[in-house]
Amino acid sequence: MMFPSTRGQAPAVGFSQALLQGLAPDGGLYVPTQWPQLGAAAQPAALPELANLLIGAFAAEDPLAAQIPAINADAFSFPAPLKPVGDDAHLRVLELFHGPTAAFKDFGARFLAASLARIPRAGGRVLRILVATSGDTGGAVAAAFHRRPGIEVVVLFPKGLVSPTQQQQLTCWGDNVKSFAVRGSFDDCQRLVKEAFLDQTMRTQVDLSSANSINLGRLLPQAVYYAASSLAIRQQTGSNASYIIPSGNLGNSAACVWARQMGFPIDRIVLAHNANRTVPDFLATGQLLPRPSVATLASAMDVGNPSNLERLLALYPGAAEFAARLAAFSVSDEQIRARIRADHARYGETWCPHTATAAEVHALLPEAERRRQWVIVSTAHPAKFREIVEPLVGEVAVPENLRRLYDLPSSFGELDANLNALRHAIDG
Numbered sequence: 217m218m219f220p221s222t223r224g225q226a227p228a229v230g231f232s233q234a235l236l237q238g239l240a241p242d243g244g245l246y247v248p249t250q251w252p253q254l255g256a257a258a259q260p261a262a263l264p265e266l267a268n269l270l271i272g273a274f275a276a277e278d279p280l281a282a283q284i285p286a287i288n289a290d291a292f293s294f295p296a297p298l299k300p301v302g303d304d305a306h307l308r309v310l311e312l313f314h315g316p317t318a319a320f321k322d323f324g325a326r327f328l329a330a331s332l333a334r335i336p337r338a339g340g341r342v343l344r345i346l347v348a349t350s351g352d353t354g355g356a357v358a359a360a361f362h363r364r365p366g367i368e369v370v371v372l373f374p375k376g377l378v379s380p381t382q383q384q385q386l387t388c389w390g391d392n393v394k395s396f397a398v399r400g401s402f403d404d405c406q407r408l409v410k411e412a413f414l415d416q417t418m419r420t421q422v423d424l425s426s427a428n429s430i431n432l433g434r435l436l437p438q439a440v441y442y443a444a445s446s447l448a449i450r451q452q453t454g455s456n457a458s459y460i461i462p463s464g465n466l467g468n469s470a471a472c473v474w475a476r477q478m479g480f481p482i483d484r485i486v487l488a489h490n491a492n493r494t495v496p497d498f499l500a501t502g503q504l505l506p507r508p509s510v511a512t513l514a515s516a517m518d519v520g521n522p523s524n525l526e527r528l529l530a531l532y533p534g535a536a537e538f539a540a541r542l543a544a545f546s547v548s549d550e551q552i553r554a555r556i557r558a559d560h561a562r563y564g565e566t567w568c569p570h571t572a573t574a575a576e577v578h579a580l581l582p583e584a585e586r587r588r589q590w591v592i593v594s595t596a597h598p599a600k601f602r603e604i605v606e607p608l609v610g611e612v613a614v615p616e617n618l619r620r621l622y623d624l625p626s627s628f629g630e631l632d633a634n635l636n637a638l639r640h641a642i643d644g
């Protein structure tokens with residue numbers, strides 16, 4: 217299958233090329249044009265097996281096709297358990313935080329790393345992954361690419377603007393991962409990455425790539441856990457699954473929409489946003505008004521201009537069609553806090569602030585809607601955000617995967633927010 221750009225001004229590319237390039241040269245995002253109907257005949261199965269079916273269909277004619285099973289075995293090395301919530305027979309939680317950095321981004325990052333590591337590079341050149349991060353992305357990408365031969369990772373984060381827990385996850389790797397605290401904001405880090413991509417001298421000795429959430433290689437693997445959980449729910453209940461997804465850049469929710477396009481048994485898809493209400497307002501008014509982001513407790517969703525919106529609009533071009541196929545709600549910090557407390561008391565569940573937005577949207581559903589089979593998508597382990605969660609519900613036990621990272625020594629450089637400083641820091 218070939219993947220055109222959403223903006224239609226760049227040539228369509230194959231699977232490997234889309235993964236290597238990330239963003240299309242016209243600034244658009246690569247999207248599939250056909251949706252293999254896989255859901256109707258598929259049976260519940262383990263994640264790697266479903267990944268072979270689903271991703272295999274998109275990579276069929278690509279040079280990587282024969283390696284897809286090995287890539288999936290490498291990438292889907294941890295589970296995505298679907299668990300009951302309390303004794304509500306119509307509510308489950310899909311836990312996506314059992315990977316190396318305890319957030320759902322581990323799925324996409326690991327698949328991308330396992331794939332890029334298997335794409336041959338001319339003359340054995342090093343592939344350098346540049347990633348700007350305000351939190352979860354950098355850790356997941358660093359973990360996924362750590363010790364991959366022939367690949368180097370450069371993580372840029374804004375100095376003093378990430379939590380101590382997050383900083384540890386960005387700076388504990390060593391080996392082929394270099395981390396830098398940039399004297400500036402997250403926007404400065406992103407600008408540096410963009411400038412590096414435009415600068416030819418940065419590419420004389422190495423190939424550059426990015427691993428941010430617009431990469432097709434992060435989206436497709438995320439569709440796999442929706443395929444798996446919806447098939448399991450259909451088998452258990454005879455009904456289709458409905459999902460409430462904590463959303464920021466809309467990568468996780470776009471993956472769910474794609475799984476539904478492929479015929480997996482999915483009913484409603486509801487986007488839970490924090491106070492950054494660009495998408496809920498678009499659905500309510502039909503007017504798309506991107507705006508600067510505002511800081512909230514669910515910081516990984518602080519996005520005012522969601523990048524994957526372009527992919528959803530490619531599928532549902534009119535505001536009316538969009539609103540018919542998706543719902544979106546906004547949740548305040550006060551509601552997040554209250555929901556973490558309430559569900560801890562009621563169900564014994566401890567949500568991270570992102571997951572709590574989805575739990576709050578579920579709690580506000582009208583009675584008639586409750587009869588569907590709802591799934592709260594849990595995007596991170598609460599221990600990653602213990603500074604926020606512990607004052608509300610007391611101590612949060614740290615899972616083994618995170619504890620291991622906390623015990624590693626941290627090391628990072630520091631640089632001014634300009635390209636010369638970056639060039640010097642990487643090569644000097």
Ligand SMILES: *Cc1c(COP(=O)(O)O)cnc(C)c1O
Binds near residue numbers: 465
């Ligand atoms: C990145 C992230 C989100 C938002 O996901 P998008 O794909 O950007 O919508 C939600 N929760 C957590 C914990 C995240 O790290």
